Amino acid sequence: MAMVSSRLVFLVSICTMVSQAIAQPDFLYHFCLDKGNYTSNSTYNRNLNQVLSSLSSNTEIDYGFYNFSYGKSPDKVYSLGLCRGDAKPDICRSCLNNTTNLLPRLCPNQKEAIGWHDYCMLRYSFRDIFNIMEDSPSFYMWNTNKVSGNLDQFNQDLRTLLDSKRVQAAAGGSLRKFAAGNATAPNNQTLYSLVQCTPDLSYQDCNDCLAGAFGNITQCCGGKQGGRVITPSCYFRFEFYLFYDAKADNASSPSLSPPPPLVPKLIMHHHHHCLHYHH
Ligand SMILES: *[C@@H]1O[C@H](CO)[C@@H](O)[C@H](O)[C@H]1NC(C)=O
Ligand SMILES: *[C@@H]1O[C@H](CO)[C@@H](O)[C@H](O)[C@H]1NC(C)=O
Ligand SMILES: *[C@@H]1O[C@H](CO)[C@@H](O)[C@H](O)[C@H]1NC(C)=O
Ligand SMILES: *[C@@H]1O[C@H](CO)[C@@H](O)[C@H](O)[C@H]1NC(C)=O
Ligand SMILES: *[C@@H]1O[C@H](CO)[C@@H](O)[C@H](O)[C@H]1NC(C)=O
Ligand SMILES: *[C@@H]1O[C@H](CO)[C@@H](O)[C@H](O)[C@H]1NC(C)=O
Ligand SMILES: *[C@@H]1O[C@H](CO)[C@@H](O)[C@H](O)[C@H]1NC(C)=O
Ligand SMILES: *[C@@H]1O[C@H](CO)[C@@H](O)[C@H](O)[C@H]1NC(C)=O
Ligand SMILES: *[C@@H]1O[C@H](CO)[C@@H](O)[C@H](O)[C@H]1NC(C)=O
16 A cells, blocks of 8 residues: 555544544545444335445446436435546455445445545445535545655645646546656655546536645645545545556546636535544
């Protein structure tokens, strides 16, 4: 794992309105959202198993985005699976297979749950989660090494890089909204970044989701050599080392229209629940 190979101690800070959140080694993080319970062997349980098995056994999808639902209301189950844009199909399938086994075990009888692995994200719910931008629950991770030298210049270089990746990712099609790339930071250091949205989002929603996540950089990883803000609909990561497959660097084609202006957004969060751990 890139995180381990960097030989750095990572701290993870989790701030969320969700009460039930447990650190788990196979996931970067997961949330069991207390939005309703199903009973074992119920119709909901069978529909969930059906959805998860379609997701983990699918061998046709090679663009890393899965959107499956099964059953009839009120027991219909919706799910989304998303692989990191640079993950090859076999890694993607293995990651999703693992997460479809893990998440229901970590969140037994919970109708809605979400978990993030380094290479994929899985969520399921009783409600339709397709085409909806959601920036909560979210979590942060940061590299504990501090940026040395000109911090203002670094922040500016980081923001310029991320903004250009945001525009590229948002302009991706309905199968893929991903961009990765590098830029030169002060002291001639190379800054690497990766941004991604679930590709069911519109250009505007992807753009807004990422812009909102960038707005958390100060809390997440201000002045640090690396960081991530991860939400259900989008996430970004940056580091001073190459942590993605550079062959996926070209990402999506450049947008023809100029980037829309960034509009500050108010995001509602309730009880903040923050915890830290050493990875
Ligand atoms: C679901 O079950 C858990 C544990 O049995 C309980 O604490 C929780 O209140 C239930 N949630 C809902 C929304 O019914
Ligand atoms: C669910 O079904 C399995 C096998 O069909 C059975 O072993 C188990 O006892 C059932 N659980 C409940 C809570 O009914
Ligand atoms: C994804 O889910 C939405 C809403 O549930 C549905 O309209 C759409 O057809 C699904 N797309 C695929 C590829 O399954
Ligand atoms: C899935 O789990 C297996 C067994 O634990 C592991 O070897 C494999 O690396 C995992 N896949 C991914 C993509 O993490
Ligand atoms: C999926 O995971 C299960 C349980 O971990 C394992 O038995 C199965 O071989 C895996 N399937 C694939 C295609 O990796
Ligand atoms: C940095 O990005 C450029 C394209 O902007 C690419 O040509 C170059 O190979 C990348 N460098 C590294 C080290 O990934
Ligand atoms: C910056 O780094 C590049 C390659 O990493 C090197 O070619 C170049 O000479 C360096 N520039 C300075 C001013 O150190
Ligand atoms: C790179 O760009 C080419 C041409 O635009 C495209 O066909 C290819 O799929 C892209 N590669 C990736 C990994 O996105
Ligand atoms: C991210 O920033 C927004 C807006 O300032 C804030 O409401 C939200 O709580 C932050 N997210 C986290 C996970 O702290």
